[in-house]
Amino acid sequence: MNGAPALVPLPYSPDQVAARLGSDWQPTLRSAHRWMILARTLDARMQALQRQGRVGFYGAATGQEAVNVAAGLASRPEDWVYPGLREQLVALVRGHPLVTYAHHLFADNLDPGRGRNMPCHPTAQEVRYVSMSSVIGTQIDHAVGTAFALRHRHEPGAVLAFFGDGATSSNDFHAALNFGAVWGAPVVFCCTNNQWAISVPVTHQTAAPSLAAKAAEYGLPGRQVDGTDFVAVFAEVRAALEQARSGGGPTLLEFVLYRMTAHSSSDDPTRYQPKDWAARAVAHDPVARLEEWLGRNRLLDADQRAAVAAECESAVRDAVEAAEATIPPVPASLTEDVYASGSTGWTD
Amino acid sequence: MTELTLVQAVNRGLAEAMRADPNVVLLGEDIGLNGGVFRATEGLYKEFGEQRVIDTPLSETGIVGTAIGMALNGLTPIAEIQFMDFIYPAFDQIVSELAKFRYRSGGQFPCHVVIRTPYGGGIKGGLYHSQSTEAYFCHTAGLKVVVPSTPADAKGLLLTAVHDEDPVVFLEPKRIYRAVTGEVPDGDHRVPFGKARLVREGTDVSLFAYGAMVPPTVEAAEALAKDGIQAEVVDPRTLVPLDEAAILASVEKTGRAVVVHEAARFCGFGAEIAALLAEKAFYSLKSPIARVTGYDTPFPYALENLYLPNADTIAHAARAAVQAA
Numbered sequence: 001m002n003g004a005p006a007l008v009p010l011p012y013s014p015d016q017v018a019a020r021l022g023s024d025w026q027p028t029l030r031s032a033h034r035w036m037i038l039a040r041t042l043d044a045r046m047q048a049l050q051r052q053g054r055v056g057f058y059g060a061a062t063g064q065e066a067v068n069v070a071a072g073l074a075s076r077p078e079d080w081v082y083p084g085l086r087e088q089l090v091a092l093v094r095g096h097p098l099v100t101y102a103h104h105l106f107a108d109n110l111d112p113g114r115g116r117n118m119p120c121h122p123t124a125q126e127v128r129y130v131s132m133s134s135v136i137g138t139q140i141d142h143a144v145g146t147a148f149a150l151r152h153r154h155e156p157g158a159v160l161a162f163f164g165d166g167a168t169s170s171n172d173f174h175a176a177l178n179f180g181a182v183w184g185a186p187v188v189f190c191c192t193n194n195q196w197a198i199s200v201p202v203t204h205q206t207a208a209p210s211l212a213a214k215a216a217e218y219g220l221p222g223r224q225v226d227g228t229d230f231v232a233v234f235a236e237v238r239a240a241l242e243q244a245r246s247g248g249g250p251t252l253l254e255f256v257l258y259r260m261t262a263h264s265s266s267d268d269p270t271r272y273q274p275k276d277w278a279a280r281a282v283a284h285d286p287v288a289r290l291e292e293w294l295g296r297n298r299l300l301d302a303d304q305r306a307a308v309a310a311e312c313e314s315a316v317r318d319a320v321e322a323a324e325a326t327i328p329p330v331p332a333s334l335t336e337d338v339y340a341s342g343s344t345g346w347t348d
Numbered sequence: 349m350t351e352l353t354l355v356q357a358v359n360r361g362l363a364e365a366m367r368a369d370p371n372v373v374l375l376g377e378d379i380g381l382n383g384g385v386f387r388a389t390e391g392l393y394k395e396f397g398e399q400r401v402i403d404t405p406l407s408e409t410g411i412v413g414t415a416i417g418m419a420l421n422g423l424t425p426i427a428e429i430q431f432m433d434f435i436y437p438a439f440d441q442i443v444s445e446l447a448k449f450r451y452r453s454g455g456q457f458p459c460h461v462v463i464r465t466p467y468g469g470g471i472k473g474g475l476y477h478s479q480s481t482e483a484y485f486c487h488t489a490g491l492k493v494v495v496p497s498t499p500a501d502a503k504g505l506l507l508t509a510v511h512d513e514d515p516v517v518f519l520e521p522k523r524i525y526r527a528v529t530g531e532v533p534d535g536d537h538r539v540p541f542g543k544a545r546l547v548r549e550g551t552d553v554s555l556f557a558y559g560a561m562v563p564p565t566v567e568a569a570e571a572l573a574k575d576g577i578q579a580e581v582v583d584p585r586t587l588v589p590l591d592e593a594a595i596l597a598s599v600e601k602t603g604r605a606v607v608v609h610e611a612a613r614f615c616g617f618g619a620e621i622a623a624l625l626a627e628k629a630f631y632s633l634k635s636p637i638a639r640v641t642g643y644d645t646p647f648p649y650a651l652e653n654l655y656l657p658n659a660d661t662i663a664h665a666a667r668a669a670v671q672a673a
Contacts, residue, residue, distance in 0.1 A: 114454035123453040131453035135444045141410055145417020175410030182405055337455045338489050340513035
C-alpha cells in the first residue's frame with residue numbers, strides 16, 4: 001500500500017439491502033452488476049476506438065455507472081428521461097438496443113438520429129429517452145414541460161431530468177426548478193455532481209453548502225446521495241419517482257460522484273486535476289464497490305464475474321462490428337427533417 | 349364575418365384553437381386574469397381555466413423551455429413572449445433546442461411550439477419595447493416565421509400555425525393591434541403559409557412590405573398613383589417559408605423593387621429579398637433594388653418617427669426607382 005485510499009465498502013448487510021431494494025433484491029443486484037460491466041466495457045472500447053480515429057468523439061461515464069443503472073432499473077416504461085452527457089446507459093437499461101446505440105456512436109445510416117448529433121447524444125424515442133443538445137441545462141426546462149403534460153393529459157409516469165454540477169449555474173437550472181416547484185410537476189431533478197465541469201471544480205461553481213441545498217430556496221426537497229452506491233441511488237430515485245407520480249411534486253437529488261476519466265476524448269485532465277484525484281476516485285469506484293459487496297456476501301464469484309465480462313465483451317464487439325459494417329448516412333438525408341414537410345427550400 | 353381589430357382577431361384565433369383541441373395550452377406572463385398586457389388573451393382564462401391559460405413565473409427561457417417539453421409530450425403550447433425585445437433569454441431555447449429537435453432526432457422528436465410575440469416600433473416604447481428582429485429567427489433553419497398585417501391574416505395564419513407541425517415564431521405588429529380593423533371570417537379560418545398576399549396591383553414598381561409596414565406602404569402606393577406611378581404592393585405574410593414565386597412574378601412584371609421593413613438594414617430580411625431578385629430576376633430589373641428600413645442603430649425613443657419608414661420615405665424610394673430607368 002502506497003498511501004492510496006482503500007476502496008470504500010458499501011455499508012449494508014444483506015437484510016438492509018433487501019429492505020431498500022425490495023424482495024427481488026438479488027436479481028436487481030445481478031442485473032445492475034451486468035449493466036455496470038457492460039458500461040465499463042463499452043467505455044473502454046469506445047475510448048480506444050476514438051484514439052484510433054474510428055469514432056469521432058466519446059464522453060465516458062466511467063464512475064457514474066451506479067446512477068445510470070439505478071435510474072434505468074428504478075424507472076418505469078411510462079417515465080421519461082432527459083439526459084445530460086453521460087446518461088446513455090439509462091437508455092440501454094430501459095431497453096434501447098446496444099447495437100442501435102453503436103450505430104449512433106458511429107453516426108452511420110442506421111443511427112435513429114441519422115448521424116446528425118455528435119456521439120453520446122443518442123435518440124431513443126421508444127424508451128422515452130429524449131434527444132439532447134450539447135447546451136448545458138436547457139433540457140431541465142423540457143423535463144418540467146413534459147412532466148406538466150403528463151399530468152395535464154392524465155398519463156401515468158414521471159420525468160427524470162439529468163444534468164451535471166456545472167449546469168446548476170445555468171439559467172435553465174434556475175428556471176426549471178422554479179417552474180417545476182410552482183407547478184408541482186412530476187419530475188425528479190437528478191444532478192450528477194462528478195465534481196468537475198470540464199476543468200472547473202465544483203468549489204468554483206457555487207458557494208452553497210451543497211448542490212442539494214439549493215432545492216430549499218425553490219421550495220423543494222433536496223437530498224445529497226452517495227452516487228457511487230447503487231443501493232442508495234436506486235432507493236432514492238425510486239422514492240422520488242413515486243412521490244412525483246403520486247402528485248407529491250419534484251425532488252432535487254444530488255449524486256456525489258467521481259469522474260474517473262477525462263471530461264471527453266478532447267480533454268486532458270492532467271492540466272487541472274490534483275495528482276491524488278485518480279486514487280480518490282478509484283476508492284469510490286461504483287463498480288468495484290458493488291462487486292466487493294457481492295463477493296463478500298457470496299453472490300458473485302470469480303467464474304461468474306468472468307462470465308459476465310466475457311458476455312459483455314462479446315456484446316460490445318458484435319455491436320461495433322455491426323456499426324462499422326454500415327454505410328454513412330446517405331447524402332440526401334442532409335436536408336431532411338428540418339421541417340415536417342422535409343427539406344429547406346433551396347437545394348441548388 | 350366579424351369586424352375586428354388585429355389583436356381581437358388574435359384573441360378569436362386563440363379561442364378557436366383552444367375550443368377545438370383540449371391539448372392546446374397558453375403560457376406566458378400576465379396572460380391569465382390580466383388577459384395579457386395587450387389583452388390578446390382577454391377572457392381566455394375565464395373560459396379555459398388556469399391549467400390551460402398559464403401565468404408563468406417571469407422567465408422567458410422557462411416559458412419556451414417548458415413549452416418545448418410540453419410539445420414533446422403531446423400538447424400544443426402557444427407561448428406568449430410579452431415583447432419581442434424580451435425574447436432573448438429564450439433565444440437559446442428557440443435556436444438551439446426548438447429549431448433543432450426534429451433534425452437532431454431524425455424526426456423522432458418533432459417539436460411543435462407556437463411562440464407569439466408583439467414586435468415593432470411606433471408605440472413610444474424606446475429601445476426595449478420596439479425591436480423588430482425577425483432576421484435572427486429567419487436565419488435559423490427549422491423555424492417558421494410569420495408576420496400578419498391584417499386582422500383576417502392574424503387569425504388565419506395563427507390557426508395555420510397551431511395546426512402546423514413545425515415550430516412557429518408568430519410576430520404580431522403591435523403598432524397596428526388596434527389601428528387596423530377588418531372583416532374576419534368566423535370559425536376555423538386558415539391562411540396557408542408560403543403564400544404572399546397581393547395587396548395592390550401595379551405595373552411600374554413592386555413594393556414588398558410585411559406587418560406594420562404594410563399600411564404606410566399602401567399609403568405610399570396611393571400617393572404614387574396620383575403621380576401616375578402604378579405601384580404593386582406584395583405582403584409575403586410568412587418570411588419562412590417565403591413565397592419566392594410571388595416576389596419574382598411581381599418584379600418580372602414591374603422591373604423595379606423596393607423592400608420595406610422597420611428592422612435595421614444590415615443583414616435585415618430585405619437583403620434576402622434583394623439577393624433573391626439578384627439571383628433569379630436579374631434580367632427583369634430595370635433599376636437598382638432599393639431598401640427602405642430602420643437605421644443601423646439601436647431603436648430610439650424620442651426620434652422613433654425618424655427611425656421608422658413611412659409613406660413619404662417609401663414613396664420617395666419608389667419614385668427614385670422609377671425615375672432611374
